[in-house]
Amino acid sequence: MILLDRPYVSSFLLQSLQQHHIAAIDTPELQQLQLPQQPDTISTAEASKLLSSDPSTRLLCNSENSIGWISDHLSNTPLPEKIRLFKDKCAFRDLLKDAFPDFFYAEIPAEQLAQTDTSTWSWPIIVKPAVGFFSMAVHRVDNADQWPVIVEKIHNEIDVFRTEYPQQVLDASRFIVEECIEGEEYAIDAYYNDVGEPVILNVLHHRFTGGDDVSDRIYTTSAEMVFELHDALNELLSVIGTSAELSHFPVHLEVRITPEGQVVPIELNPMRFAGWCTTDIAYHAHGINPYFYYFDNQKPDWEQIAALSGDRLTSFVILDRPADVPVDKIKGFDYVAVLEELEQPVELRKVNYRNYPVFGIVFAHTLSDEQEELDHLLRADMHDFIELA
DSSP: OEEOOSSOOOHHHHHHHHHHTOOEEEOHHHHHHOOSSOOOEEEHHHHHHHHHHOTTSOOEESSGGGHHHHHHHOTTSSHHHHHHHHHSHHHHHHHTTTTSTTOOEEEEEGGGTTTOOOTTOOSSEEEEEEEOOTTTTOEEEOSGGGHHHHHHHHHHHHHHHTTTSOTTTOEEEEEEEEEOOOSEEEEEEEEEOTTSOEEEEEEEEEEOSSTTOOOOOEEEEOHHHHHHHHHHHHHHHHHHHHHHTOOSEEEEEEEEEOTTOOEEEEEEEETOSSTTTGGGHHHHHHSOOHHHHHHTTOOOOHHHHHHHHTTEEEEEEEEEOOTTSOGGGEEEEOHHHHHTTOSEEEEEEEOOTTTSSEEEEEEEEEETTOOHHHHHHHHOOGGGGEEEO
């Protein structure tokens, strides 16, 4: 079964639920979504009883927002504690302390950020909420002189973000400071099967413009990339799964791979795959329906998929709304101009930008030797596509 909630439910997800007769838990949040297609539903009472009595019953969330439901209705199960281990970035670092004994991190209350003694830190560092999502209030700080400037910026940001997400998703009362992991960043959609083995459903390369970029603009995947990285990523997933005793458990893991080849975890988001239904990219890229694979306990044959896919890349581009443009000053957004930047756009998903800091999400195919358009969009100024009132 699945918990559906804001901020976004894709038509692909809805179609998958209907085709596979996957029931959505009938919550007030589901009713408020006013979906164009209503999935099969199961009552909260029946879902709670089933999930509590049978640990093998699979549950998936499309959104971070549903974590509160699990805390409220499944408190008699191990799920809330496992979720806490991962949503709390400090607890996650504690969990893996033995596997990464030299990794520096520290927990700091929000009200003490400005007064924190930074004299013993090795720069650069990353600072972010202990419980956060979607790169909210995440910053790289290169030296001690930048620290007070970043702290002031953080306090301004969290005042805005608190109104958009519940505390289980964004708790800005505590922050974690940790060493900056150099290397390429990847996001992995996976699940732990009935015997606790990790199953990788996709790997996404997180593109950045430079070392100080922490945005979520573009992610790219290819079957060849997944196949090449599979074993190293699977090894880390196994360590995490063993430490937390996971099974029947979906995850979205973010890592960096250092120039020396070490896979270092950044964070793990429990009970879901890539947010805003961007996990659907697995279907565009590899022909894999991640929802079917999870609920049916299936495992992709990445060697075979890579052999059939050639050198094609598939990406999604998040069209972020600039924070400095008041929503009431925006008349429209030029989606056509964005699509014209891409040789092979596959799908455009428009988002209600008046309610969320995103104009939409575009999926596109690219050949591996023709990635200039992705680099251009990565650096594009979204102001250029906005029509002001």
